[in-house]
Each structure stands twice: as structure tokens, then as C-alpha cells.
Amino acid sequence: SGPMTTDSETVMLEANIDDQSSECLAYSMTRLFENGALDVFFTPIYMKKNRPAFKLSVLAKKEDEQKLARLIFDETTTLGIRTYPCARYTMKRDFLTVETPFGSISIKHAFGNGIDKYTPEFEDCARLARKHKLPLRKIYDAAQQATFETVKD
Amino acid sequence: SGPMTTDSETVMLEANIDDQSSECLAYSMTRLFENGALDVFFTPIYMKKNRPAFKLSVLAKKEDEQKLARLIFDETTTLGIRTYPCARYTMKRDFLTVETPFGSISIKHAFGNGIDKYTPEFEDCARLARKHKLPLRKIYDAAQQATFETVKD
Amino acid sequence: SGPMTTDSETVMLEANIDDQSSECLAYSMTRLFENGALDVFFTPIYMKKNRPAFKLSVLAKKEDEQKLARLIFDETTTLGIRTYPCARYTMKRDFLTVETPFGSISIKHAFGNGIDKYTPEFEDCARLARKHKLPLRKIYDAAQQATFETVKD
Amino acid sequence: SGPMTTDSETVMLEANIDDQSSECLAYSMTRLFENGALDVFFTPIYMKKNRPAFKLSVLAKKEDEQKLARLIFDETTTLGIRTYPCARYTMKRDFLTVETPFGSISIKHAFGNGIDKYTPEFEDCARLARKHKLPLRKIYDAAQQATFETVKD
Amino acid sequence: SGPMTTDSETVMLEANIDDQSSECLAYSMTRLFENGALDVFFTPIYMKKNRPAFKLSVLAKKEDEQKLARLIFDETTTLGIRTYPCARYTMKRDFLTVETPFGSISIKHAFGNGIDKYTPEFEDCARLARKHKLPLRKIYDAAQQATFETVKD
Amino acid sequence: SGPMTTDSETVMLEANIDDQSSECLAYSMTRLFENGALDVFFTPIYMKKNRPAFKLSVLAKKEDEQKLARLIFDETTTLGIRTYPCARYTMKRDFLTVETPFGSISIKHAFGNGIDKYTPEFEDCARLARKHKLPLRKIYDAAQQATFETVKD
Ligand code: NI
Ligand code: NI
Ligand code: NI
Ligand code: NI
Ligand code: NI
Ligand code: NI
Ligand code: NI
Ligand code: NI
Ligand code: NI
Ligand code: NI
Ligand code: NI
Numbered sequence: 082s083g084p085m086t087t088d089s090e091t092v093m094l095e096a097n098i099d100d101q102s103s104e105c106l107a108y109s110m111t112r113l114f115e116n117g118a119l120d121v122f123f124t125p126i127y128m129k130k131n132r133p134a135f136k137l138s139v140l141a142k143k144e145d146e147q148k149l150a151r152l153i154f155d156e157t158t159t160l161g162i163r164t165y166p167c168a169r170y171t172m173k174r175d176f177l178t179v180e181t182p183f184g185s186i187s188i189k190h191a192f193g194n195g196i197d198k199y200t201p202e203f204e205d206c207a208r209l210a211r212k213h214k215l216p217l218r219k220i221y222d223a224a225q226q227a228t229f230e231t232v233k234d
Numbered sequence: 235s236g237p238m239t240t241d242s243e244t245v246m247l248e249a250n251i252d253d254q255s256s257e258c259l260a261y262s263m264t265r266l267f268e269n270g271a272l273d274v275f276f277t278p279i280y281m282k283k284n285r286p287a288f289k290l291s292v293l294a295k296k297e298d299e300q301k302l303a304r305l306i307f308d309e310t311t312t313l314g315i316r317t318y319p320c321a322r323y324t325m326k327r328d329f330l331t332v333e334t335p336f337g338s339i340s341i342k343h344a345f346g347n348g349i350d351k352y353t354p355e356f357e358d359c360a361r362l363a364r365k366h367k368l369p370l371r372k373i374y375d376a377a378q379q380a381t382f383e384t385v386k387d
Numbered sequence: 388s389g390p391m392t393t394d395s396e397t398v399m400l401e402a403n404i405d406d407q408s409s410e411c412l413a414y415s416m417t418r419l420f421e422n423g424a425l426d427v428f429f430t431p432i433y434m435k436k437n438r439p440a441f442k443l444s445v446l447a448k449k450e451d452e453q454k455l456a457r458l459i460f461d462e463t464t465t466l467g468i469r470t471y472p473c474a475r476y477t478m479k480r481d482f483l484t485v486e487t488p489f490g491s492i493s494i495k496h497a498f499g500n501g502i503d504k505y506t507p508e509f510e511d512c513a514r515l516a517r518k519h520k521l522p523l524r525k526i527y528d529a530a531q532q533a534t535f536e537t538v539k540d
Numbered sequence: 541s542g543p544m545t546t547d548s549e550t551v552m553l554e555a556n557i558d559d560q561s562s563e564c565l566a567y568s569m570t571r572l573f574e575n576g577a578l579d580v581f582f583t584p585i586y587m588k589k590n591r592p593a594f595k596l597s598v599l600a601k602k603e604d605e606q607k608l609a610r611l612i613f614d615e616t617t618t619l620g621i622r623t624y625p626c627a628r629y630t631m632k633r634d635f636l637t638v639e640t641p642f643g644s645i646s647i648k649h650a651f652g653n654g655i656d657k658y659t660p661e662f663e664d665c666a667r668l669a670r671k672h673k674l675p676l677r678k679i680y681d682a683a684q685q686a687t688f689e690t691v692k693d
Numbered sequence: 694s695g696p697m698t699t700d701s702e703t704v705m706l707e708a709n710i711d712d713q714s715s716e717c718l719a720y721s722m723t724r725l726f727e728n729g730a731l732d733v734f735f736t737p738i739y740m741k742k743n744r745p746a747f748k749l750s751v752l753a754k755k756e757d758e759q760k761l762a763r764l765i766f767d768e769t770t771t772l773g774i775r776t777y778p779c780a781r782y783t784m785k786r787d788f789l790t791v792e793t794p795f796g797s798i799s800i801k802h803a804f805g806n807g808i809d810k811y812t813p814e815f816e817d818c819a820r821l822a823r824k825h826k827l828p829l830r831k832i833y834d835a836a837q838q839a840t841f842e843t844v845k846d
Numbered sequence: 847s848g849p850m851t852t853d854s855e856t857v858m859l860e861a862n863i864d865d866q867s868s869e870c871l872a873y874s875m876t877r878l879f880e881n882g883a884l885d886v887f888f889t890p891i892y893m894k895k896n897r898p899a900f901k902l903s904v905l906a907k908k909e910d911e912q913k914l915a916r917l918i919f920d921e922t923t924t925l926g927i928r929t930y931p932c933a934r935y936t937m938k939r940d941f942l943t944v945e946t947p948f949g950s951i952s953i954k955h956a957f958g959n960g961i962d963k964y965t966p967e968f969e970d971c972a973r974l975a976r977k978h979k980l981p982l983r984k985i986y987d988a989a990q991q992a993t994f995e996t997v998k999d
């Protein structure tokens with residue numbers, strides 16, 4: 082397979098937040114995803130004046146940068162947001178369904194550039210684990226076994 | 235309000251530090267702020283050979299990049315510093331003063347792009363909490379209440 | 388299966404370390420394992436005076452407490468070690484071997500109290516991945532598939 | 541007010557987990573809460589052989605220790621669980637309701653030993669923020685202001 | 694040297710805090726040290742409902758337990774504090790003074806059980822580094838070199 | 847000394863990994879170093895849906911970007927890799943050897959822009975500490991003392 086290509090239209094938005102409770106941080110994350118953020122995560126950091134704090138990171142489409150920066154200012158206490166452009170390599174993905182003794186499970190198939198990876202959908206496995214009152218790993222194992230038999234690559 | 239604008243004259247300087255005591259890390263942070271760093275923080279990271287370490291991040295004006303890079307080399311054990319340009323969105327800020335039953339407290343007013351945020355100055359609240367032998371939150375609450383009455387936005 | 392039982396002869400030794408490089412921390416971990424520590428790990432913590440630091444945790448047999456406390460004092464900069472008794476629940480474990488298209492792989496079988504868990508030995512998988520120039524997950528998958536066929540529980 | 545008292549019937553259960561995906565960790569947390577855990581949290585730790593891992597901590601009533609230990613073995617990959625007894629100081633709590641321009645909000649009142657603390661219920665604030673399309677802090681501020689006027693302590 | 698001995702009159706107090714800003718956390722730490730805490734530190738933790746939070750750990754003399762627990766309730770938002778007894782091994786310490794080309798520096802001498810460790814006092818080194826406009830390590834190096842010549846153990 | 851210069855031919859590759867065990871993360875790090883990564887490290891992060899996870903960071907020469915991105919896709923579960931260009935300031939380095947009462951030790955000399963830093967090679971010190979059954983710090987101290995005498999700068 083040839084060279085991998087990137088999209089170049091994403092930006093990272095970052096803000097250090099030292100003045101906000103955990104509940105509000107969690108709410109901000111939710112709001113950012115609802116408004117189109119590609120990814121949102123927090124990192125524990127050590128700020129000046131002995132302050133244990135978190136860095137908020139938001140990966141966004143270039144076209145959403147203004148909207149999401151405004152939302153960060155609106156929903157967090159930060160007064161400054163850093164931003165830099167970011168290219169992204171991504172694998173293509175589609176889904177197949179496998180049958181297991183516990184029910185059907187959706188499998189995410191990630192592919193491209195000569196790589197194939199299969200991952201059972203967590204939500205399906207969790208739902209069947211609860212239904213059958215079994216540990217999650219029993220369902221995962223069944224999903225993986227069914228995938229091996231289906232794909233035989 | 236129209237589109238938000240960024241300044242484009244800042245850089246991030248980053249170095250992984252695996253060979254330095256915490257006392258020296260804290261001292262480096264102080265020295266970097268004294269020399270004009272816009273922000274300085276540490277992040278816990280996991281390096282090769284089982285080394286628990288910290289990443290130093292320094293946000294700097296472009297014009298201070300050389301001076302601060304030199305300072306990082308001088309005051310830390312690192313032999314390599316990564317750097318990339320960073321734009322910044324910032325809110326404007328000014329201060330007002332409110333009167334509370336415990337004394338005057340300065341309130342930071344952050345504004346711009348249709349957003350207004352008010353935060354009691356921590357140092358004022360801490361000073362009054364000590365003076366009146368009260369929990370900090372009593373002073374914060376009073377500061378917030380006085381702000382609500384002053385601003386009524 | 389009846390109630391699970393614990394051994395009661397272990398202690399946790401903990402020390403906050405703010406004055407030592409990462410290389411030395413990694414070396415201390417190695418030395419502690421060599422001297423009989425049951426487990427050793429580090430946790431990032433925030434200490435006074437803005438110091439980013441690590442907590443060292445050492446799980447030890449009661450009979451090794453004195454020896455390992457002495458070793459912590461000898462190999463780290465700490466001047467104080469906290470200690471408290473700790474009971475432990477542990478699963479029994481033995482090993483089986485499975486055949487895969489890539490070679491034999493040892494499987495850890497953890498069991499007890501009606502639970503059975505199987506885990507391919509990482510070292511075996513890594514060795515075969517390198518030998519066959521394949522991603523690690525291909526070997527893991529083969530090991531799991533072979534385990535499913537062997538165990539059929 | 542006299543001396544504070546503790547309950548002595550709680551235990552801490554801890555396990556280092558280096559062999560499990562984040563999705564499964566999150567699922568384990570949910571399952572533990574569903575089965576009566578008083579608190580569940582994860583801490584990032586640095587384990588041997590360069591492994592970035594997490595420590596699972598579960599606070600439990602003494603009477604639930606066996607059940608929750610079994611659940612940890614069932615739903616995680618760990619083969620060992622540390623446990624030690626833990627006393628707890630807790631504040632009493634009840635709820636009041638305040639009216640704001642945006643709707644009613646439940647306020648948690650924590651009290652005992654001469655201390656009174658009031659906290660707006662996060663879920664109520666989040667719901668009203670969404671309903672009125674306002675930043676969360678506007679609702680919090682209104683809830684705090686209404687509490688000040690209600691309590692006047 | 695014979696067996697090391699512990700004092701058995703210390704307790705650990707721990708609280709998970711998910712509802713408080715970094716500034717207040719830093720203030721709580723200061724207040725706890727002022728009221729006799731032997732050690733205070735924060736650990737980043739992952740709580741339920743996606744909340745990035747911190748654990749507060751306070752090591753205290755048994756006789757200060759009630760006072761410090763009350764202070765934690767007063768100065769933080771937590772509604773529950775876990776506590777367990779903790780023994781401590783500690784090294785004895787005294788100080789010597791060494792002369793360097795840059796001025797006198799106090800050296801902490803930790804000893805006991807056949808171990809001797811010498812550490813330049815950070816505050817002295819920092820003060821001389823600033824006075825002589827030199828990197829901190831130059832002063833540390835001079836302090837260590839002077840210690841080698843003084844102690845010759 | 848004049849202005850410091852950077853090389854501009856490095857890139858940072860980053861991926862959030864929430865679906866992989868610690869063993870595999872450690873293996874990925876090894877594989878990345880073997881394939882020319884300039885640096886590799888992990889950072890603990892808080893992802894959506896309550897997932898405690900790690901960010902993988904890989905610093906690479908521009909010419910290795912494609913190869914290492916492919917390796918990240920092959921050896922981790924991630925489906926997306928962020929990338930941005932990064933300049934680097936680096937100090938030059940060479941080595942000298944010093945004689946100590948315990949044997950020869952290699953000293954790394956980092957220099958450039960008027961800065962000189964000397965660091966005993968960890969591997970040498972660790973080897974001699976084991977050979978002479980001494981704490982590591984005794985060997986480090988001897989190495990530093992020998993360096994002071996050799997360099998006298
Ligand atoms: Ni079924
Ligand atoms: Ni497909
Ligand atoms: Ni007053
Ligand atoms: Ni104003
Ligand atoms: Ni083969
Ligand atoms: Ni077996
Ligand atoms: Ni309304
Ligand atoms: Ni009440
Ligand atoms: Ni002088
Ligand atoms: Ni002495
Ligand atoms: Ni020798």
C-alpha cells in the first residue's frame with residue numbers, strides 16, 4: 082500500500098483550568114462533544130502556587146474552532162485558550178455482526194494501509210453480560226472467537 | 235459579537251525531565267515566571283526504562299523564546315527542548331471591588347465576545363478568612379453574594 | 388464455593404519522594420523486587436511548595452518489612468516511611484501450554500472461588516511477534532483462539 | 541460540639557490493574573457501584589516493566605467485602621486484592637429546595653459538628669442550563685444566591 | 694545496628710474531592726500544615742460520572758486527628774473522610790554547615806541504623822543561586838563538593 | 847554565544863489509547879524506539895464515558911513519520927493519530943571517563959551556548975553499586991566528586 086494521507090483541517094484547543102469543580106469539568110466535556118468536538122480529554126497538571134489542576138484538550142474541525150473556543154470560555158473558568166493546527170491520520174472503519182451463544186454482537190472493523198483490526202463493540206458486550214449475568218470477559222471472549230471464525234484472514 | 239481573534243506570537247516550549255528532584259523542578263518554574271513565561275506547568279509522564287518523570291511546559295512570547303530556552307537548559311537537566319507555535323484566544327479582564335461584612339474584596343471581571351465572568355480574587359478571600367478565623371468558603375460566598383448585588387446583569 | 392480467605396501477613400510500606408531523579412526511582416524499584424517485595428509501584432503526587440513528586444508503594448511480607456524499610460532508606464532520599472498491615476485475597480494460578488500456528492505459548496490459568504481466567508504470557512507473545520515480524524495482537528489473538536479450543540469451559 | 545465519631549465497619553479494597561482496557565475499567569466501576577460499593581475510583585500508577593497502569597480503589601461496608609472482592613476478581617484481570625480496615629467520619633446531609641428565576645433547584649445541606657455546607661445539586665443545574673440554553677455557571681450562581689437568601693445563617 | 698523501631702501514633706486521613714477549585718485545594722493544604730499535619734499531598738484520581746478529581750491525604754499525629762478532620766470538613770467540600778492508623782519509620786536528622794566559594798550552606802544529615810545521608814538545604818542553595826546569578830546546580834555542586842571534603846566518611 | 851538554532855525536521859505523533867493493556871503499551875514503546883523514534887512517552891488522561899486512559903506521544907524525524915504512524919496503527923488499538931511539526935533545540939554531548947575508588951565511570955558532558963552540564967552515566971553507577979554492594983548514591987557521589995576534580999571549570 083502507498084503512503085498514508087492526512088486531513089489537515091483539524092485544530093487542537095487547550096486550556097489550563099484551576100478554578101472549577103470536577104462536576105463542571107465533566108459537564109463541559111459533554112457540552113463540547115454535543116457541539117461537534119472530535120475528541121475531548123483531561124490531563125492532570127501541576128500549576129503555580131501549589132495548584133493541582135487539569136488541562137482540557139479539545140480536538141476540533143477547523144470550521145468549529147470559533148464555536149468551540151466560545152463554548153470553552155462560556156462553560157469553564159479559563160481566560161486563555163491555546164490553539165495549534167493538527168493533521169490527522171485515521172483508519173477507515175465499518176461494522177460487521179457476529180453471532181455468539183449469548184446473542185449478536187457488532188464488531189468494529191478498522192482498515193486501511195494493509196492493516197485490519199477488529200474490536201467487539203463495548204456497549205453490545207456490556208448489555209449481554211448484564212442480560213446473562215456473566216462477567217464481561219466471557220462475552221468479549223465469545224465475540225472474539227466468533228470474529229476469528231468469521232474473518233479467517 | 236463578531237469572530238474572536240487570536241494573537242499569533244506565542245510558542246510552547248516542552249521538555250521531558252527524568253533526572254531532577256522536585257525541589258529543582260519547583261525552582262525552575264519560579265525562575266521561568268520571573269523571566270517572562272506566560273504560563274508554566276508540569277505533567278506526569280511515563281518514560282522508557284521504567285522512569286516516572288515530568289514534562290515541563292512553558293508558554294512564551296515569541297520574543298522570549300531564546301531567553302527561556304536557554305534558561306530551561308541552564309536550570310534543568312534536559313538536553314532537548316521541543317517547540318511549536320501556538321495562537322491564543324484570551325478574554326479581556328478588569329477588576330471591581332465589592333464590600334462584604336468581612337471587608338473589601340477585589341473581583342476579577344473577564345469579558346469579551348458576549349461573555350462576562352466574575353471571580354473573587356483568591357488572595358483577598360484567603361486574607362480575610364485568616365483575619366476573621368472563618369472557613370474560606372464563608373468569605374467566597376460573601377464575595378459572590380456582593381457581586382450578584384453589584385452586577386445584576 | 389465458600390467464603391474466600393485472606394493471608395494476613397503482608398504490610399504496605401509507603402514513602403513520598405521529592406528529591407530524587409527518575410533513574411534512581413527506577414533503580415530503587417528493581418532493588419526492591421530483587422529483595423523480595425511482592426509489588427512495587429509509583430504514584431504521581433502533589434507535595435507542598437509546588438513540588439511535583441512520586442509516592443513509592445511497596446507491598447511486602449511481614450517478615451521482610453525491616454529489610455525492605457532499610458533498603459528504602461538506603462536507596463532513596465526519603466526520611467520517613469509509613470507502614471500499615473494489609474490482608475490479601477489472591478487467586479491460585481498454574482500454567483498450560485497451547486499450540487498456535489506461530490509456536491507454543493504459555494497461558495496463565497488463574498482460578499479459585501468458582502472463577503477461571505486465562506491470560507497468554509506476554510513474554511511468549513512478544514517473542515513470537517518479533518520472530519514472525521507480526522503485530523503483537525496477531526499472536527495474542529492466536530493464543531486466545533487456541534485457549535478457547537483447549538479449555539472449552 | 542463534642543468529639544466527632546466514626547463508623548468502623550468499612551474496608552478499602554485495592555488492586556493494581558495492568559492488563560485491561562479503559563472500557564472494561566469503566567464497566568467494572570459501574571458494576572461495583574451497582575453492588576453496593578460506597579466509593580470507587582482509579583489512580584494512575586507506574587508498575588514494573590514500564591507498564592502504565594491504574595490502581596482500583598473500592599470502599600465497602602465490611603459486610604460487602606466478600607461479595608465485592610469476588611466481583612473484582614470476576615470483572616477485572618487482577619490476581620490479587622489488598623484490603624485494610626478503614627474508619628469513616630461523615631457529615632449528615634439533608635436537602636432543601638430553592639426557587640430561582642430558572643426553576644426549582646435542590647440544595648444539599650451537609651451538617652454536623654458545628655459545620656453547615658450547602659451545595660446546589662449538579663443534576664438540577666445541568667438540566668436547567670440545557671433547558672434555558674445558558675452556561676452552567678449562570679444557574680449555579682442563581683442557586684447560590686437563592687440559598688444565601690433562604691438560609692441567612 | 695539492631696531492628697528499626699516505629700512510632701505507632703500516627704493516622705492517615707483521606708478524602709476524595711470533586712467539587713473544589715485548585716486554589717481552594719492549595720489553601721486547604723496550607724491550613725492543614727499550619728494546624729500540625731505531618732504531611733499533606735494530593736493525588737489525581739478518576740471518579741464516577743467522568744469526574745477528574747483529587748484525593749487529599751493528610752498524615753497526622755493521633756492526638757490531632759479530630760482537629761484536622763474538622764478542618765478538612767470546614768475547608769473542603771468533602772462529606773466523608775477515611776482514616777486508618779499508620780506506623781512510621783523515621784531517620785534522625787541534624788544539620789551541619791559547609792563553606793563554599795559562594796557562601797555558607799546548611800546540610801541536612803539524616804542518620805540511623807547504619808545509614809548516613811547528606812542533603813544541601815534547598816532554600817540556602819536557591820538564595821545563593823539568585824545572589825550570584827548562577828544556575829542552581831552550580832551551587833548544589835559546590836555544596837556537595839564541600840560536604841564530601843567535610844565528611845570524608 | 848549567539849542565538850541558539852533549532853532543527854525543524856521533527857514531528858510529534860499523538861494517539862489516545864483506551865482499549866489496550868499496560869503490557870501492550872510497554873511493548874509498543876519498545877517497538878517504536880527500535881524503529882527510530884526520538885522519544886516515546888505516555889501521559890495519563892481522562893477520556894469520555896469514565897475511561898481512564900493514556901496518551902501515547904512519539905517524537906520522530908520527519909522522514910520516519912509514515913513508518914512510525916503505520917507502526918502505531920499496527921501495534922496499538924487507536925484509530926486516529928494526531929500530528930504536528932515541532933522544532934527542537936538540543937545541546938551537544940560527548941563523554942569523558944573519570945576514575946573513582948569503585949571503578950571507572952562514564953560522564954555525559956552536555957554543552958553549547960555557554961552551558962556545560964555533567965551527568966554520571968546511570969548504567970555505570972548501577973553496575974558498580976551492585977558489584978560493591980553499596981547504595982547507588984555512594985557511587986553517584988564518587989562520580990560527581992571525581993568529575994569536580996577533573997573538570998575544575
Ligand atoms: Ni442468551
Ligand atoms: Ni469491513
Ligand atoms: Ni471584619
Ligand atoms: Ni468590568
Ligand atoms: Ni512460525
Ligand atoms: Ni489450570
Ligand atoms: Ni425558565
Ligand atoms: Ni438541613
Ligand atoms: Ni559570593
Ligand atoms: Ni550529624
Ligand atoms: Ni572496587
Ligand code: NI
Binds near residue numbers: 940941942955
Ligand atoms: Ni566534553
